[in-house]
Amino acid sequence: MARTTLGLIAVFALIAAACVAFGAYFSYVTLLNAHRSVIEARFGIAAERVADVAEQAASLGIALPAQSTLTSLLDRESRVEPAIRSMDLADERGIVLFSSDPQRVGIAEAQDGGRGLTRPVRNDLNEVIGRVVVRYDPQILAAGAAALGDDLKVIALPALIGAGVATIVIGLLLAALLRRAVRRAADPQAWPPAARAALAAAESVHNEAAGASTKGCAPSGPSKPGPSRSGRRA
Amino acid sequence: MDRRSLLALGLGAGAAGLAGRLPGAHAQPSANGQAGPGAAAAPRSEPFRVLMLTFRGDTDVERGFRDYFAANEIKVEFLTRDVERDASRVKPILAEVLPTFKPDLIYTYGTPNTLAVAGPYDAPPDSPYVHDIPVVFALVAAPVQVKIAPSLASSGRNVTGAVHVVPTDVQMRAMQSYKAFRKVGVIYSPNERNSVAIIEEMQAFCAGINASVIAQPLTMVGSRPTGDGVEDFVRNLKAQGADWLYLPADTFLATIFDRVGPAALAAGLPTFGATEFFLREGLGLVGLVSRYYSVGQLAASKAVEVLVQRVPPRDIPIETLRRFALIINMNIAKQLGVYPPIAMLNYAEVIT
Amino acid sequence: MIGLRGGITVAIVLILCSALAFIGWGAERAAQRTIAPEILAKANTVARSAADLLGRAETVGVPFDRLVGVSAYFESLRAANPEFAQISLVSAAGTELASAGDAADFEGAPQARVPVAVPSGKRLGDVVIVVDPTAVTAQVGAVLVDVAFIGIVSLLVALELVALVVGSRGIGALMAVERRLKALGRGVLARHEGNPGAAGNLVEPIDRQVDALAERHAAIRAAAQARGDATALSRLADLETRTGLGQVQAAESEAAIAVRPALFLFMLAEELTRPFLPRFAQSIAGSGAFSPDFAASLPIVAFMAVVALCQVPFAGISERLGRRPGFVIGALLAATGYALSAVSPTYGLFVGARIATAVGYALVFVSSQGHVVDFSAGAARSAALAVFVRAIMVASLCGPPIGGVIADRLGAPSAFMASAGLALVALVVALLTLPKTVRRAGAAAGIGLSDLKDAARAPGLMALLFGCAFPAKFLFAALCFLLVPLELQRLGYSSAAIGRFQMIYPIIMVLAVPFFAAMADRFDARGGFVVAGALVSGLGAMAMVLHPSIAFIVVALVTLGYGQAMSIASQSALVADTASALGGGRAAGVLGLFRLVERSGNAAGPASAGFLMATIGFAPATALIGMVVVAGAALFALSGLRTAHHPRRASSAAASEGSSA
Structure with missing residues (x-):
């Protein structure tokens, strides 16, 4: 019995700790996403401006591959934000046509594995003819992630331990209460009032029905019947 | 803010956006051009043959048309014949070219060429027009009014194409965002059905924003309009309190832009034009126009549907562009002292 | 007396709420520290962009003092970036030329200032953006709402886990004790049925008391009956009704809701897939013959259609198989479907895998529902079905955010594998908790149209x-x-x-x-x-x-x-x-x-x-x-x-x- 109780308390402590850990981790992910969306909103503004220029040129009949002045624009926009590593203009197949980083021209932007921020470039037929891709320094995200992680770790560990310990303490308390209740239940004198009243009523009826009174058990007036649950079989 | 918000000015962005988001709604030919062509039909080794009938030599429209095939890597052999602004030359050209060149598709520039090749839709079946070769037109302003097609949804025959007019309400909204107005003046030829229809659309729009239209028909001599007194008309409109002078895509009016523009400038009346020509040559202040290059591309996208995806032209709706170009003549703006709102500079092409 | 189970639940709720509130407080501080500077950086970028445009206006010939619509433009920027309290244009001389918003209340708020310059380098003025500190707080607040929601999710998961533990047979002994104490608390003196098992030594003293009482009662009742003492008999009967004396209280029937943990885990497996399924389907379809919309919706529509269509035939099948085998087979099928979805190389196979999952899902659903209905009746049935519905709702609440994060961090195939794993766990839990099948007499073979x-x-x-x-x-x-x-x-x-x-x-x-x-x-x-x-x-x-x-x-x-x-x-x-x-x-x-x-x-x-x-x-x-x-x-x-x-x-x-x- 004691083993069951202790095992149960341990399981509950684990559940509590696991849920706190889960909550902390998900909070961390949520904050991380919020952080990234603010950063990307910022870089999105630059990408948007390049896409606008490319769209205007396209509508004048300058095909994307011919918009060679874009290189200097990409260069200018990418230098404005120190965290931007490169800004590319890729065609609709993802091949980089122009880039602030000359090394990237001609490669397939999707294949370099870097997660970038993209804005579509559309023509007057509303077809997507290319994409502006902003690649930014992952360090800026990583730094934010590290800071957030540190902050949350400081909070989460005590919370985790606290929840576990509190569960164990309350568990032991509940167990002690249960044990006490069991002890008392073994002795009719210590029964809860409702049970004692029922017992008294039973004894009084029994004594009466048996027509013999051996024990001096005073009938405690019109005993209040406990809330009856016996209707089921009635 | 940008070109996208200009798009949102018109075309009922709500409905279009919703339709785009719902599964099953695929109004646009294909999202990125690459999936469309070449995806459906078997690869074809020999090039398609396209006969191009131009009206006034090669323009940006033809350039856009050809570039679209090149960009999508579709092999096409083009044969271009120019009618030198005389649609009656179409017949002899067809008689000469069709037996030898055997085109898969005929491209026509403008209303006269298109009518000369395909005829009106209600012509008798035995009339001497092209019936068996698909016709794709570009730069026809009002295909329904000139009977190229009974409706924009379908020509009901072997014809489809690209319209270059900007919807009237989109133009009105662009005008409104440049400078809000209560009264807008408009000069038009009363004999041109297309212009009359535009006036009605303007009135409908203005009723919605609590503004009014002052419509001034040109003087008629018999059944033909003349430019008599057009300078007075402009001054009168200004005197009646017009905030803008709108110049519709009116065939006759286009011939007297060089008189209307200066008169408006002298009267201090800002002008909004429906054609690029007016902005560049007629001293207009601002205009919302379809890029000819893009119109050519739109026509080409229809041609690709016909040639590559084998969609019958009758099943391809006649459409206008989804985006337009806003052109501002800054010299005129300076002279009038009517400068564009700063946000417009984000998407306008500025002539200086 | 709230009882052991209630006590555990209340305790867990209290502990977790405090711990999660503490984490929320930490998250708030962390957000303030990292997000607030980023918002200022964004203000700088927006100001630079606006300054560029104003410079361009000057370049194309709009005089700086005749700029039109600057306030409206700033207003639109503010509409797009509600965290900016005020955007204004200040001339080189320091007078305000145009402005949107009002920062009067935000003395000392962080601000971004970018000069408007023309190519010649001449400085015409400045664009100044004042960041609204309360909006930053609001943005952090929005993040906190997400965190609070995560708190609710973890709390609900915790409660389901607690229910799983409490419902397991391992603590049957504790429950036997609990049942007896509860009965006494209500003044019920009935005997208790069922083997107390490990709790025997704890329960025995209580049962001895009650048993002795019951024996005495029976003896007196028999005597009264032999005497033909109608008054005594009626009083005894009255006593029985009031105190439950002489009756045997059946172990409280929890059979109907025994399916809850297994069902919850199984439903959670499916709900995990919700956030990433459409995009994953699109990526598998690639640039094939389908449009992206169609590619995304086909697996979902196929899944729903199969589940709907299987409801009727499966009702009979699950009745014939028995609820437990029905659940187990369904879960196995679904788990296989998830695993296949994770690794399927082609779109066709993926849709097939989803259909397999749908068949399994329908079988599990129908079996669980059948189980609840089999083991409940009358008044208790609504309550039992409510537990059933609740398990599904909690799963639908908790699954998507968890699945989204797994897919985000480890990729969609891993998330599918997690679903497969959960379905298998549900299977094991079902084997442990659902009663062995009693083949129901008269269970008709499948159901037909008639x-x-x-x-x-x-x-x-x-x-x-x-x-x-x-x-x-x-x-x-x-x-x-x-x-x-x-x-x-x-x-x-x-x-x-x-x-x-x-x-x-x-x-x-x-x-x-x-x-x-x-x-x-x-x-x-x-x-x-x-x-x-x-x-x-x-x-x-x-x-x-x-x-x-x-x-x-x-x-x-x-x-x-x-x-x-x-x-x-x-x-x-x-x-x-x-x-x-x-x-x-x-x-x-x-x-x-x-x-x-x-x-x-x-x-x-x-x-x-x-x-x-x-x-x-x-x-x-x-x-x-x-x-x-x-x-x-x-x-x-x-x-x-x-x-x-x-x-x-x-x-x-x-x-x-x-x-x-």
């Missing part, structure tokens, strides 16, 4: 199905899946915000379903609750025409939640009663028909709403669908009045007699 027809003739059933069940799901799916997301998107809300609005419904359901189910049982007024629920949700939707706004969207979602919570468990219970009354294969037919109709509502809702929204607009479409629900409820109420006299009473009575108590 069973459906018979079922359809059951009194009042069609009115319930088409008056209430179908419209309820129709409204729910139309509102939650399509109308509200699209309208909120149109109003400019982010998808995270839309997600939060969408959570209103399941949260209310989770909290309110057990309450209303208990109420319906207590007042024995299930029909009334069904009608009232439909009216509440229908009228809430109809209110949209008064003033289409965010407030009324919230009203519609809240009334939808309460309305459905009022009616859903009662609906199931009414249907189950009708089913029991019919008996045999026709019972399965009734249940199958019910789920078929319900799920058709689910499918028809978004489709019709899409059409209505495009033709008549958001508010009228919502109101119209609300009207359909109200009309359906009226229809059901009228038909109920007509048939109320005999058949429904009879069916209820039959149901309670027909099954074990």
